[in-house]
Amino acid sequence: MAEATTLPDPAHARAGIFFDPASAPVHPGTTAHPGLRHLLGLEGLSAHAIHDLLDAARAWRARWTRSRAPVTTLAGVEVCNAFFEDSTRTRLSFELAQRRLGATPLGFGVAGSSCSKGESLLDTLRTIAAMGVDVFVIRHASSGAAALAARELGVPVVNAGDGAHEHPTQGLLDLLTLADAWGGSFAGRRVAILGDIAHSRVARSAIHGLAALGARVTVAGPATLVPRDAGALGCDVAPTVEDALRGADAAIALRLQTERMDRGLLPSIGDYVRAWRLDAARARLLAPHAVVLHPGPMNRDVEIASDVADGERSVVLRQVANGVAVRAAVLAWCADRVAA
Numbered sequence: 513m514a515e516a517t518t519l520p521d522p523a524h525a526r527a528g529i530f531f532d533p534a535s536a537p538v539h540p541g542t543t544a545h546p547g548l549r550h551l552l553g554l555e556g557l558s559a560h561a562i563h564d565l566l567d568a569a570r571a572w573r574a575r576w577t578r579s580r581a582p583v584t585t586l587a588g589v590e591v592c593n594a595f596f597e598d599s600t601r602t603r604l605s606f607e608l609a610q611r612r613l614g615a616t617p618l619g620f621g622v623a624g625s626s627c628s629k630g631e632s633l634l635d636t637l638r639t640i641a642a643m644g645v646d647v648f649v650i651r652h653a654s655s656g657a658a659a660l661a662a663r664e665l666g667v668p669v670v671n672a673g674d675g676a677h678e679h680p681t682q683g684l685l686d687l688l689t690l691a692d693a694w695g696g697s698f699a700g701r702r703v704a705i706l707g708d709i710a711h712s713r714v715a716r717s718a719i720h721g722l723a724a725l726g727a728r729v730t731v732a733g734p735a736t737l738v739p740r741d742a743g744a745l746g747c748d749v750a751p752t753v754e755d756a757l758r759g760a761d762a763a764i765a766l767r768l769q770t771e772r773m774d775r776g777l778l779p780s781i782g783d784y785v786r787a788w789r790l791d792a793a794r795a796r797l798l799a800p801h802a803v804v805l806h807p808g809p810m811n812r813d814v815e816i817a818s819d820v821a822d823g824e825r826s827v828v829l830r831q832v833a834n835g836v837a838v839r840a841a842v843l844a845w846c847a848d849r850v851a852a
């Protein structure tokens with residue numbers, strides 16, 4: 513963690529967000545959160561800060577429906593997308609947002625880099641930083657990798673997913689998609705998060721973000737895939753997928769994160785599908801207006817049935833579209849930190 517000397521808002525002091533009191537934003541409209549320097553997680557981020565980011569994302573989205581002409585928000589800001597783990601939508605939407613904001617993104621992937629020769633994460637990042645990178649967007653298989661980079665590199669860091677910890681821009685795009693579906697109001701709403709909660713950084717970011725905005729979360733999944741601290745995170749734990757879905761205002765289906773799973777956590781995929789898949793009959797238990805989300809990549813007919821994924825409640829592609837606007841909002845925020 514960065515050693516911040518003064519914290520402007522105690523709610524921000526918890527894990528996830530670092531403060532740099534010396535960073536004073538230079539552009540108008542960003543003075544509300546003067547010490548916020550990195551986006552490492554949604555844990556500890558205030559409702560005020562989240563709403564500001566969602567408002568900024570809406571503004572970018574509205575602008576791009578009128579014109580795709582690039583702006584100069586990130587002109588002269590060198591952004592490196594350091595992806596030590598595979599990605600399609602997160603990486604491409606960061607890149608698209610960077611291009612639309614006037615940056616020339618620097619791409620980095622493990623394949624073809626010196627990591628394959630045994631270079632450490634920090635040595636690799638310090639090497640890239642020495643070339644004059646101003647902002648890092650980092651994805652890594654280890655929880656805490658983005659926080660380590662934020663502490664060591666001296667430039668703003670955006671976490672694009674660290675192990676099973678957090679994926680804050682996914683959390684923000686989920687919140688924006690839910691706000692679209694709910695007319696902007698979170699109070700009194702309930703979201704069912706289904707499946708592999710324990711290994712999901714998407715779930716953790718959604719849980720923190722929804723709690724900050726006043727919505728309730730019910731999680732449901734096999735006992736081996738629901739974290740023991742789910743209650744401590746402020747969630748209700750439902751014994752069955754049906755219990756979680758009944759009357760909920762939205763459902764988020766999660767992929768089985770087999771790359772992070774120990775063997776033996778599930779009896780078989782067939783058993784999982786029978787007990788936990790979000791299928792059409794189960795989706796009918798949701799409130800009539802409810803929407804269905806999935807962060808992708810989807811394993812069709814495993815955690816979500818195809819007819820639900822493509823059905824009228826599904827906002828999966830809306831999530832993807834919102835990802836570009838959310839990432840633009842976060843990057844524009846970082847640009848202020850660079851300029852300060």
Ligand code: MLT
Binds near residue numbers: 673766769
């Ligand atoms: C992630 O990177 O966490 C994805 O967006 C969700 C997944 O991999 O299942």
